Amino acid sequence: xxxxxYVQHSARYLHSDLPLVATAWDVVTDSLVCAFGPSKSKExxxxxxxSIANSHEESILIASWDAKCPLSDLELDDVLNLHHFGHSDTxxxxxxxxxxxxxRGQPLPGEEKIEIVGSVDAGVTAAAWSPxxxxxxxxxxxxxxxxxxxxxxxxxxxSMLVEDAVLSKHVNVGWGKSETQFKGKRSRALRDPTxxxxxxxxxxxxxxxxxxxxxxxxxxxxxxxxxxxEAARRMIRVYSREGSLDSVSEPVDGLESxxxxxxxxNLIAGLQRLEEQVNVIFFERNGLRHGQFELRLSADxxxxxxxAIDLCWNIDSSILxxxxxxxxxxxxMGNYHYYLKQDIRCSSSMHNxxxxxxxxxxxxxxxxxxxxxxxxxxxxxEDSSDRSVANTYTNALHSFLFSNVxxxxxxxxxxxxxxxxxxxxxxxxxxYR
Amino acid sequence: xDVSGICxxxxxxxxxxxxxxxxxLRRASLPPPMxxxxxxxxxxIKDVAINFANTRIATLHETTITVLIYDVKVSPVIDPVVERxxxxxxxxxxxxxxxxxxxxxxxxxxAMHLASGVDMIYDVQKxxxxxxxxxxxxxxxxPTLDHDALCVTNSTAVSRVNLLEPTEGKQxxxxxxxxxxxxxxxxSWVEVLNYAGQVSS
Numbered sequence: 001x002x003x004x005x006y007v008q009h010s011a012r013y014l015h016s017d018l019p020l021v022a023t024a025w026d027v028v029t030d031s032l033v034c035a036f037g038p039s040k041s042k043e044x045x046x047x048x049x050x051s052i053a054n055s056h057e058e059s060i061l062i063a064s065w066d067a068k069c070p071l072s073d074l075e076l077d078d079v080l081n082l083h084h085f086g087h088s089d090t091x092x093x094x095x096x097x098x099x100x101x102x103x104r105g106q107p108l109p110g111e112e113k114i115e116i117v118g119s120v121d122a123g124v125t126a127a128a129w130s131p132x133x134x135x136x137x138x139x140x141x142x143x144x145x146x147x148x149x150x151x152x153x154x155x156x157x158x159s160m161l162v163e164d165a166v167l168s169k170h171v172n173v174g175w176g177k178s179e180t181q182f183k184g185k186r187s188r189a190l191r192d193p194t195x196x197x198x199x200x201x202x203x204x205x206x207x208x209x210x211x212x213x214x215x216x217x218x219x220x221x222x223x224x225x226x227x228x229x230e231a232a233r234r235m236i237r238v239y240s241r242e243g244s245l246d247s248v249s250e251p252v253d254g255l256e257s258x259x260x261x262x263x264x265x266n267l268i269a270g271l272q273r274l275e276e277q278v279n280v281i282f283f284e285r286n287g288l289r290h291g292q293f294e295l296r297l298s299a300d301x302x303x304x305x306x307x308a309i310d311l312c313w314n315i316d317s318s319i320l321x322x323x324x325x326x327x328x329x330x331x332x333m334g335n336y337h338y339y340l341k342q343d344i345r346c347s348s349s350m351h352n353x354x355x356x357x358x359x360x361x362x363x364x365x366x367x368x369x370x371x372x373x374x375x376x377x378x379x380x381x382e383d384s385s386d387r388s389v390a391n392t393y394t395n396a397l398h399s400f401l402f403s404n405v406x407x408x409x410x411x412x413x414x415x416x417x418x419x420x421x422x423x424x425x426x427x428x429x430x431x432y433r
Numbered sequence: 434x435d436v437s438g439i440c441x442x443x444x445x446x447x448x449x450x451x452x453x454x455x456x457x458l459r460r461a462s463l464p465p466p467m468x469x470x471x472x473x474x475x476x477x478i479k480d481v482a483i484n485f486a487n488t489r490i491a492t493l494h495e496t497t498i499t500v501l502i503y504d505v506k507v508s509p510v511i512d513p514v515v516e517r518x519x520x521x522x523x524x525x526x527x528x529x530x531x532x533x534x535x536x537x538x539x540x541x542x543x544a545m546h547l548a549s550g551v552d553m554i555y556d557v558q559k560x561x562x563x564x565x566x567x568x569x570x571x572x573x574x575x576p577t578l579d580h581d582a583l584c585v586t587n588s589t590a591v592s593r594v595n596l597l598e599p600t601e602g603k604q605x606x607x608x609x610x611x612x613x614x615x616x617x618x619x620x621s622w623v624e625v626l627n628y629a630g631q632v633s634s
């Protein structure tokens with residue numbers, strides 16, 4: 001019955017000549033560390049720190065270095081994960097080419113400011129730090145899962161095999177054989193109730209961006225990895241902290257790459273895109289489905305706006321942020337019903353081709369930073385001597401603080417009727433146009 | 434493009450509707466997510482406020498306010514009806530975020546001027562903006578319990594405010610605040626009431 005009220009909002013521009021690719025909070029200085037680049041015209045990665053409290057302060061450049069991709073079949077390198085350790089003022093980046101880079105804000109004598117601490121030869125598809133910052137998990141292009149300590153020493157390594165699918169606990173067979181079932185008139189009432197009506201095979205969504213995603217449970221005991229198996233279906237594998245495979249998800253048609261394990265541990269949120277609707281679906285740790293809700297988008301919205309969707313729970317598991325192209329939706333749950341509490345619309349004048357970057361504050365549950373990325377593709381100057389065309393990306397950074405309060409009427413007699421107003425934003429679904 | 438200004442959060446024109454669920458709990462006990470009355474409004478709702486006499490509800494959208502008639506004193510309670518829509522004179526440079534009633538008709542909107550980051554209060558009845566005389570960030574605006582005066586909170590204090598008319602030649606009026614109380618940590622919810630002639634919270 002509570003609504004999310006905007007308590008504080010600060011906004012600013014982040015200009016750069018490189019595209020914005022990743023962000024992480026620095027809780028010690030209350031600022032955001034952002035990674036920019038590389039782009040086709042400038043193969044450089046820059047790390048900048050932007051203060052949230054003082055919106056008039058310029059961003060500070062922490063480091064900048066050349067980043068040519070070591071793999072020949074990847075055109076450009078990409079920052080897959082950025083994590084900032086506030087206590088030691090160190091940032092760690094994992095790149096698609098396989099490099100793991102540590103950037104130190106205040107290097108001690110004998111330490112380098114930018115250091116490549118390790119390299120995965122096969123190339124990396126996803127990486128995630130555990131919530132306690134003790135373990136780094138990396139998935140490689142050779143379909144293996146590597147576990148590393150905070151000092152980047154190898155702890156464990158497992159292969160993700162197609163045979164893992166047999167562990168799935170879903171039921172798709174009943175007691176009787178299908179040849180012996182009655183199929184005549186009025187067979188619906190007489191059909192075997194133990195056979196489910198239709199069983200998903202796990203066909204891929206047509207908008208699937210083919211990415212691998214990793215999400216840790218809030219206590220760091222388990223992690224979920226969402227990959228595409230044999231280009232045929234998506235599978236979410238749940239591993240324990242020691243590297244042993246715990247369970248595998250049931251096949252779901254239209255499952256996409258978005259993945260976020262609720263920190264309280266009971267649900268893994270994923271996204272299902274069907275022809276007529278887009279759903280946020282939930283899995284339990286054993287891989288079986290456990291509830292869902294519809295994103296309530298119109299048919300036009302679905303095709304035009306939602307080619308990539310991201311999910312992210314906040315730190316105390318109360319709000320699920322859904323980042324679509326051009327908007328960020330905040331959903332809360334009350335009595336197993338999901339309310340759309342806020343719908344933060346981004347500027348339409350920006351050439352948005354990817355969803356806004358989200359970063360929930362790691363310690364304050366109702367604090368979020370939203371970065372609208374400018375993704376226009378600047379032309380590469382034909383003549384290298386012509387530098388008058390400047391490639392400038394203009395990203396907007398919005399930081400919000402919410403409070404979860406009840407909107408109530410007067411509580412003094414004679415007007416105390418206990419009127420409560422609850423917001424549940426609703427997108428109008430128009431199936432017939 | 435203006436470098437110092439900020440690209441705004443622009444209202445979309447496709448059909449997106451915000452739903453408001455209303456329940457007078459003293460008259461009808463309905464557990465959430467059900468509600469006695471549900472009304473669909475034109476745009477995404479950012480904040481909602483109820484007046485003192487429980488007869489009007491105001492919802493804040495990106496650039497408009499919708500005022501609904503919802504009288505819970507009559508029996509049976511009838512569906513809320515849109516009374517009027519007020520367009521806020523906020524252009525791309527100002528973002529509104531909270532709304533509240535004072536007494537039965539006075540509406541106030543908390544807004545922020547994007548370029549400077551200054552929080553302002555907009556008096557809907559008088560169509561005037563008011564900015565604080567000293568730099569002050571405002572976390573919330575709300576009326577006292579008897580809807581007698583308007584109060585603001587920032588992270589650690591609550592103050593009563595008076596809004597002064599803009600003087601000659603000035604664009605904004607001033608917001609005079611008188612501190613009621615300071616707190617040792619930030620609070621998310623404060624109520625102010627008049628007790629034996631003094632205000633306490």
